Amino acid sequence: MRPMLIPLSEADGLLFDIRYATADNLAGRPIYRRPLAMLRPPARMALLTARDLAAPLGFKLLVFDAYRPVEAQWALWNAVTDKRFVADPRGGGLHPRGVAVDLTLADAVTGAALEMGTGFDATEEASAHGSLEVPVAAQRNRALLLGIMTAAGWDHYGLEWWHYHLPNPQQFPPLTASAVPGGPM
Secondary structure, eight states: OOOSOEEOOGGGTOEEOOGGGSSOSTTSSOOOSSOOOEEOHHHHHHHHHHHHHHGGGTEEEEEEEOOOOHHHHHHHHHHOSOGGGSOOGGGTOSGGGTOEEEEEEEETTTOOBOOOSSOTTOOSGGGSTTOSSSOHHHHHHHHHHHHHHHHTTOEEOTTOTTEEEOSSGGGSOOOOGGGSTTSOO
C-alpha cells in the first residue's frame, strides 16, 4: 500500500521554513509540534518537477507549508479575520488534502528568498498575483514563480502569491492529524 503522505526533505533539493511550527505565522503561535512538510505522491512529483525547472535558472524552492491537518486548518481559521486568506475547514480546504504547498523561490547559492513584495501569509491586497502595489522586481519574481509552478502542473490561488495546489484537489479527501507518519505534527 502506498503511503498517503510522503515527507519532503532537504535531500529532495528543497529548502524549508515551516512557519506553522513557529510563532511567526498568522496565529502568532506554533500550530505544529514538528516542522514537517508532506504531500500526497502526485503533489510531491509535481513539486519535484518544479524544483527541476527552477534549478537551471539558479533557484531552489523554499517551502513554508504543505499538508496541513484539518485540526491545524481550524486553528488558522479561528485566528484570521479576513477569511479570504484561509479556507473554511468545514469544506475541507486544500492543504488538508495533501495537494497544496506554500512556497517561494530562493537563490540556489545563498538560500536567500527572492523579494516578493509582501511576506508569506500577508493578509493584504498586495499579496495577490498581479498586484501592481509591489515593486517591479517583486512582480517579476512572482511571475517567475508562477511560471515555474504552472509549467510543473500546479494551479494557484489568486490572492496569495505563495499558494499552489494541484488541479481538481477535491478528488483527494481531507486528512486529519492521524494521517501523519510518526504521530501528529
